[in-house]
Structures are given as structure tokens and as C-alpha cells.
Amino acid sequence: MNGGRLKVDGLRVRYGGVTAVEDLSLTVEPGTCLALLGANGAGKTSTLRGIGGLAAAGGGIWLDDRRLDTLSASKRARAGLGHVLEGRHVFKSLSVAENLRVAAGRASRPSEVDPLDLLPELRELMPRLAGGLSGGQQQMLAIARAVAGAPRAIMLDEPTNGLSPKLVGRTIEILADLRDAGFSVLLVEQRLEVAQKLEADVVVLRHGRVEHRLHGTDPSLPDLLHAAYLS
Ligand SMILES: Nc1ncnc2c1ncn2[C@@H]1O[C@H](COP(=O)(O)OP(=O)(O)OP(=O)(O)O)[C@@H](O)[C@H]1O
Ligand SMILES: [Mg+2]
Structure with a gap:
């Protein structure tokens, strides 16, 4: 089984005096996708950074029965929390193959899913330097x-x-494919279309708090989002 239940209880992220996320709780079950939506500055990135250990955060975080919030970011990753940061973080001076080798070398166990089965378009790019790839390829x-x-x-x-x-x-x-392979997928998106097509559970954030919880296919979602983005 690839996936583990990700559970977050009462997450709080502050930068100095600025509260970016307050009392946020969510659960992502294995084989499902949860999309965090919300306007610029709503706290979406801060939520992921708080869960990942890249921003100081309060609250409880579990991956199955393992408590993560007491661990460093790198230990959370080794415990099974993958994090694709905003803006395509790859080692630009390494080849595609080396990028994948470094990532596999940091893991605590072999991956049950071959990344090249999931992303076969990378096969022919293996010898290329990551920095020379297009934005989409990166x-x-x-x-x-x-x-x-x-x-x-x-x-x-x-x-x-x-x-x-x-x-x-x-x-x-x-x-x-990630979802169907059994991973728990927590996604930050600006595009409503992505949450709809993935039939994701949706959490709409506003000023760092949960404003709505609904399903991506809910017909009221576009109007709710419109209101949340404008207010
Ligand atoms: N490093 C930081 N220091 C201080 N304040 C920050 C920092 N990062 C984010 N913030 C503030 O925290 C709040 C939430 O920002 P965050 O980046 O999490 O929002 P977001 O929903 O990801 O926005 P966007 O859609 O623009 O990516 C904003 O008010 C932002 O100005
Ligand atoms: Mg962001």
C-alpha cells in the first residue's frame, strides 16, 4: 500500500506578528485528493510549509499513526511526506537521472512506484541537465x-x-495517477478546473481560516470561490 492517511489538527502558522494560518484541520485519505483553494495570501502555501516543517507551526500532524509535528522537515520527508514546492525546485546543474538518484538516495525505503512509469516523458530526458529543460519538463x-x-x-x-x-x-x-496509485494527495491550486476534474475534496481558505468544505464537483463551488476571492 503506497498511501498513508495525512491528518492535520489545529494547524497554526505565524510569521512574527502575522497569522497566516489559524486552526486548520484536515484529513487526506490514501487514494484521495484534497485541494486547498483560496485567493492570493489566503494561507495555502503556508499550510503546506507548516505541514512540511518548513515554517514554524503549532498543532498536530500525523501520517497514519506517526506523529510528524515534532520532527524536522527532512525527517518528515523520510517518514513519507513528499513536498513539491512552488516553482519547480530541481537541481539545475544535475542531469534528470541524477536528480532522481539523489531523491531516491534520501528515501528511507525504495519507492514502490517507479517515477518513470508515472512520467514516461522523462525517460528520453534522463541525460539532460535539469536546468536546460522547459518549465513544464522541470x-x-x-x-x-x-x-x-x-x-x-x-x-x-x-x-x-x-x-x-x-x-x-x-x-x-x-x-x-498519483491518487489512483494510492497516495494521499494534498494539492494547492488556483485553478478550479483541477479540483473538479480530480473530483477532489475541497477546502476553501480565507484569511488563513477554513471558509468552506465541499466536494470539487459541488455545483455551488464556482460561486463560493468567486465570493471568497472578491471579499
Ligand atoms: N515569509 C513570510 N514572512 C511574513 N509573512 C509571510 C511570509 N510568507 C507568507 N506571509 C504572509 O502570510 C499570508 C499567507 O501567505 P501564503 O503565501 O501562505 O498565501 P497563499 O494562499 O499561498 O497565496 P498565493 O496564492 O499568493 O500563493 C500572507 O498574508 C503573506 O503575506
Ligand atoms: Mg502560495
Whole structure:
């Protein structure tokens, strides 16, 4: 079984005096996708950074029965929490193959899913330097690196940002494959279409708090989002 239940209880993220996230609770079951939506500055990235251990946070975080919130970011990753950061973080001076090797080398166990089965488009790019790839290819590599790290839950911050419509479609397919492979997928998105097509559970954030919880296919979602973005 690839996936593990990701549970977050009462997450709070503050930067100095600024509260970015307050009392946020969510659960992502294995084989499902949860999308965090909300306007700029709503606290989506801060939520992922707090869960991942990249921002100081209060509250409880569990992956199955393992408590993560007392661990460093790297130990959370080794415990099975994959994190695809905003903006395609890859080692630009390393080849695609080396990027994947480094990620696999940091894992605490072999990945049950071969990232190249999930992203076959990377096969022919293996010898290429990551820095020479297109933005879309780098985004694919960033996802493949997370998979190579043998995660049980995977968090992705706006993976479709800046991609062409065709690559947005391809990214949705990859996210669906991750979900169907049994991973718990926690996704930050600006595009409603992604949450709808993935039939994700949706949490709408506003000013760092949960404003709505509903399903991506709920017909009232577009109007609710419109209101949350404008207010
Ligand atoms: N490093 C930081 N230091 C201080 N304040 C920050 C920092 N990072 C984010 N913030 C503030 O925290 C709040 C939430 O920001 P966050 O980046 O989490 O929002 P977001 O929903 O991801 O927005 P976007 O859609 O623009 O990516 C904002 O008010 C932002 O200004
Ligand atoms: Mg963000």
C-alpha cells in the first residue's frame, strides 16, 4: 500500500506578528485528493510549509499513526511526506537521472512506484541537465523527484502554475495517477478546473481560516470561490 492517511489538527502558522494560518484541520485519505483553494495570501502555501516543517507551526500532524509535528522537515520527508514546492525546485546543474538518484538516495525505503512509469516523458530526458529543460519538463521532474523519495502522502503547491493548457491537462492526468496509485494527495491550486476534474475534496481558505468544505464537483463551488476571492 503506497498511501498513508495525512491528518492535520489545529494547524497554526505565524510569521512574527502575522497569522497566516489559524486552526486548520484536515484529513487526506490514501487514494484521495484534497485541494486547498483560496485567493492570493489566503494561507495555502503556508499550510503546506507548516505541514512540511518548513515554517514554524503549532498543532498536530500525523501520517497514519506517526506523529510528524515534532520532527524536522527532512525527517518528515523520510517518514513519507513528499513536498513539491512552488516553482519547480530541481537541481539545475544535475542531469534528470541524477536528480532522481539523489531523491531516491534520501528515501528511507525504495519507492514502490517507479517515477518513470508515472512520467514516461522523462525517460528520453534522463541525460539532460535539469536546468536546460522547459518549465513544464522541470515541473514533471519535480513531481518525479517527490515520487522517487518513496512518499505516502504528497503535497504539491500550484503544480499547474505557468503551464500551457496542454500541460495543465497532462498534470491533471499525473495527479489522478498519483491518487489512483494510492497516495494521499494534498494539492494547492488556483485553478478550479483541477479540483473538479480530480473530483477532489475541497477546502476553501480565507484569511488563513477554513471558509468552506465541499466536494470539487459541488455545483455551488464556482460561486463560493468567486465570493471568497472578491471579499
Ligand atoms: N515569509 C513570510 N514572512 C511574513 N509573512 C509571510 C511570509 N510568507 C507568507 N506571509 C504572509 O502570510 C499570508 C499567507 O501567505 P501564503 O503565501 O501562505 O498565501 P497563499 O494562499 O499561498 O497565496 P498565493 O496564492 O499568493 O500563493 C500572507 O498574508 C503573506 O503575506
Ligand atoms: Mg502560495
